[in-house]
Amino acid sequence: MPFNCVFYYLKPKFKPENQFKAELILRGLIVLAISLTAIIFPSVDSLMGFLGCFCLSNMAFICPYIIYVFVYYERPGTHRKRLILRSLVLTIFGVFILICGSLITGQDMINKITGSGPTTKATNSETTTAGTVPE
Incomplete structure (x- = not known):
């Protein structure tokens, strides 16, 4: 639905015989951008x-x-x-x-x-149970 709203305004920029191709290409680019975002930011x-x-x-x-x-x-x-x-x-x-x-x-x-950078995972030397002293 959001693509349809945006493409409504982009459609006049293309020749009538190229509008369908342009729509498919733009949809493909959006899917590619979403996929790359998912790969970069898992x-x-x-x-x-x-x-x-x-x-x-x-x-x-x-x-x-x-x-x-x-x-x-x-x-x-x-x-x-x-x-x-x-x-x-x-x-x-x-x-x-x-x-x-x-x-x-x-x-x-x-x-x-x-x-890189600081992590929030505790190492084995940092984890202790209640009442015990780390070795």
């Missing part, structure tokens, strides 16, 4: 963490306050300096979350892909 938690962090900071902190300034700046009776200051502070906070979260989750993705 553990989807890192990818979802990165996308969630990236999108959340934009949708929850950055875009709403920019839109807020555009909507309320020209209204009479608004304190423009306070409006801009508040929006600027919250937008900077959103950019901070975007940068920090993207760096942390991006590093986690790279570590999982390359197999």
Whole structure:
């Protein structure tokens, strides 16, 4: 369904005799991109963490306050300096979350892909049962 919505707008870009071929090629490219993503990121938690962090900071902190300034700046009776200051502070906070979260989750993705970096698995010397001393 999402492909049909997108291809509706792409269809006029192709000649009528090539539209069916173009649709098949674009569908194949999308399947290839999804397959490559699944191969590169076999553990989807890192990818979802990165996308969630990236999108959340934009949708929850950055875009709403920019839109807020555009909507309320020209209204009479608004304190423009306070409006801009508040929006600027919250937008900077959103950019901070975007940068920090993207760096942390991006590093986690790279570590999982390359197999390097700190792991969360405990080694045999670190695991003990209650009341025993490791050897």
